[in-house]
Amino acid sequence: MSKRHESKHKIDRRLGVNIFGRPKSPVNKREYGPGQHGQRRKGKMSDFGTQLRAKQKLKGSYGDITEKQFKRIYTEASRMKGDTSANLIGLLESRLDAVVYRAKFVPTIFAARQFVNHGHVKVNGRRVNIGSYRLKAGDVVELKESSRQLTIVLEAAGLAERDVPDYIQVDHGKGVASFTRVPTLSEVPYPVQQEPNLVVEFYSR
Missing domain, CATH: 1.10.1050.10 (Ribosomal protein S4/S9, N-terminal domain)
Structure with a gap:
């Protein structure tokens, strides 16, 4: 393990x-x-x-x-x-690593932090490698073209254990997610209360 x-x-x-x-x-x-x-x-x-x-x-x-x-x-x-x-x-929920995780680009929040740190993610066309980067409503998160076919990305998109929440619009085929709004507590899909x-x-x- x-x-x-x-x-x-x-x-x-x-x-x-x-x-x-x-x-x-x-x-x-x-x-x-x-x-x-x-x-x-x-x-x-x-x-x-x-x-x-x-x-x-x-x-x-x-x-x-x-x-x-x-x-x-x-x-x-x-x-x-x-x-x-x-x-x-x-x-x-406005953190970049949280949005990468919620968008199902990676399987875990831990993987999201590492994924961002390793430079796989762009925000509004610019590479950002800081997991705590604060997103604003309307910001677009995009995976680098060379990162979209990584095994971890392809497997995460198919996970049945969680869904992408309504405040994130995602196109896994293009590796793009839009952070549409800051969510309320009831909108965030926490596994536990x-x-x-x-x-x-x-x-x-």
Whole structure:
């Protein structure tokens, strides 16, 4: 098993949910934490524990985001007009690596970050290799012509475990996706329930 798969599976088992919606997640067989005492870790969770778990679930859904990066995104969301939890989801889903993943150009959010970093993606005709690059409504994401026939791209397009959400229009044949609008929480196809309001409470303490 690759280190990357081990990492994803550890996140799933620690949180007790199939956070990436993958069919091979160990949580599909065992809904308890890792280790010999994993089954004992039940009991009423404190408010802090509930908020921390919500933050870990949301942060984990976007792969390799560090705590420092995630808190910076939260701080930006809190300074914007409107509901902070809605702003937080909007900022996360506007990331280039998130859009590459949602468009089914790659199979996982981890692969999306690496795919962007390796220079396979253009935004509005210009190459961008930063996964956290912020897209605006109407921006067009395009795969390099030489990257469209990569095995990882062809396999991802055929995955039946998830669909492309309505706020992204994609043509897999041409390797082009358009980010039509910033989505609301209910539009984002998270495999597990996310509670950004609890994330806001966590950072507001």
